[in-house]
Amino acid sequence: MKKVTVLSNMYPSIEHPTYGIFVKNQVELLKSKGIDVDVVAIQDPAKGKVANVKKYAKWFMKSLFHLMKNKRKIALTHAHYAFPTGFISMMGKKLFNLPYIVTVHGGDIDKMASKNARIAAMTKKILLAADAVIVVGERLKKDVIERFNVPEENVQVMSMGVDTSVFVPLEKSEARKELGIPSEQKMVLYVGNMIEAKGILELLEASAILQKEDPNITLYLIGSDKDKGFMEKFQEKTASTAVPVVHQLPMQQREVAKWIAAADLFVLPSHHEGFGLVALEAMAIGTPVVGTDVGGLSYLLADNTGILVEPRNAAALAKGMRQALTEVDEDRKLKMEAAVSMHSYDVIAKRLLALYEGIGNK
Template identity: 60%
Template sequence: MCKIAVFSNMYPSKEHPTYGIFVKNQVELLKKHDVDVDVIAIDDPKKGKVAAIKKYLSWFLRSMLYVMKNKKKLSLTHSHYAFPTGYLSLLAKKWFGIPYIVTVHGGDLDKMAAKNARIAKMTKNILQQAHTVITVGEKLREDVIHRFGVAPEKVELMSMGVDTSVFAPMPKQAVRRSLSIPVKEKSILYIGNMIEAKGILDLIEAFDIVSKEEPEAVLYLIGSSKDAGFMEKFNRHSLRRPDKTIHMEPKPQQELAEWMVAADVFVLPSHHEGFGLVALEAMSVGTPVVATNVGGLSSLLRDGAGVLVEPHNPSSLAEGLLTALRTADSSPNEAAEHRVKSNSYDVIAERLIALYDAAAKGQDKSYE
């Protein structure tokens, strides 16, 4: 198999184990399938202008030195996020003829490319010069084709995949006992970054409505509280029902899977979402999912695979949560099971390796 360099501006470390965990998971999946992969990534989520300049400059230099040293061994590069990450792959192609694949995750188009015309132009160039553009959601695929002018045959719709060996059904009541969750409790679970764009304040308002009709309901939120400004807002809002709103910091994936199993309903109230992998993981353990009708969530939960609600609308969210809570013990969701199967690691690995092979065969070696 060919040698691959993966570039990413998000990657886990011991200090930040969940930062870009989806990229690491895919890298580990590739290694299990005997793909020779090297990773050059940023593993520090610190914000601030000075810190950002330092870490991005260091990353850029490390990446380019790596490419120059390994240019004759590399079959292709794979960048996660169009800009700035994809620019590294674009330079490797321009300088050394190394083809590349770029995965678009959402924020790189919805936020980064919208910052100014220069970044939008660079993003367009990065996407158009790629051998293949992978989008994790249907809406992103449409954006890549129609907003950035990439030929449809070069765009592949593919999620990051779900590890069904970790996110698997378990005996619910046994897991709840291990987590000290009372039998009669109606558990609602959110997992993700604690930021406003995830719709958390909408969720707090919706939960206030739910609690009045379901007194046994408890809301659990698992996610990083590093955004101090937002956490102040969250704490003010959650004071309405402090004993029923429980926040926890990020946990290892196996523990997350247990919390998903224990929950009666999983909720993802995002204002925008490229795909919504965490929702797929909840579906994989068999827990009903309520999410906003945005981005990749719209197609992920269509056909009854989950409950879709209006974004920015606490009343709609509350209605969806109540519906899911009251039907949580119904028969297995075949649409959800199909969605999980089509996004399993085995399926994703097979498709991704096929894309790598196709890109490597078209490699331009004229620089040698």
């Protein structure tokens, strides 16, 4: 098979090692299976109108030049996010007859395509022109088919997969000893961006409810604090509660895995979520998960694989967290293992390679 060019508006760098790490992980997975992959991506998470215009214009031109220069060597392009990334792939197909796949991650449908009618219309064009559309969760499949009229036979549900060489079961006592966490502490962990849409304020309130019942409750958060407005609001809320809160900036995945292993409970209280890969990573380690009944989490945590609660409801979240902290459910452990197996890198690689072969060899 000829080259695959991966296009993404998020990709890690030395300065920003977790920015779009899921895309890099899949690229490395493809390379490990013998696929020749080129990546043209944005590695700078800087925001602001001027910064965005500059970096997106530079990336757009660099991408088109790469496709023009390598058009005879490229079997297909794989765009992560429908818009804006998929637009480059669509142009590559129109100008150079390069087939393309788009992976829809959630924000491109839930937020970007909802900004205005123009972006929604462009998103529809990109999805309809794609040779295949991958969605990372069942809810996104429904959205892509119903909102954008993409034929069901052209849509595949395929998560980014969980790296079970990194996210592996580890004894809680060992992880806590290494991280310096007291054994008696009830450790509640969240990993993700520090933004309001992730339900962090509800998590803080729910933790405060539980802390009145058990003074050992401590809330740990690992995530970017780039939303200064939200961080000010969060710090004000934190100051008004008795819950001990420990916030750390993003770290390498192997370090994150240790923190998940040390936790009594992993919580993902999002207002919307395309899939919830970090919840799957927590399952791979064996830490119970409480998540909101939204998007991909509704499917990932269904049937007692995790504990689902109503979004934007601190009391409901506290109830689910209490349940996870006090009960031992062997059936749930087995279902967590089954979910991890279904989304393992080996399974995802086989499916993705089959899709590439089918499209790249047409």
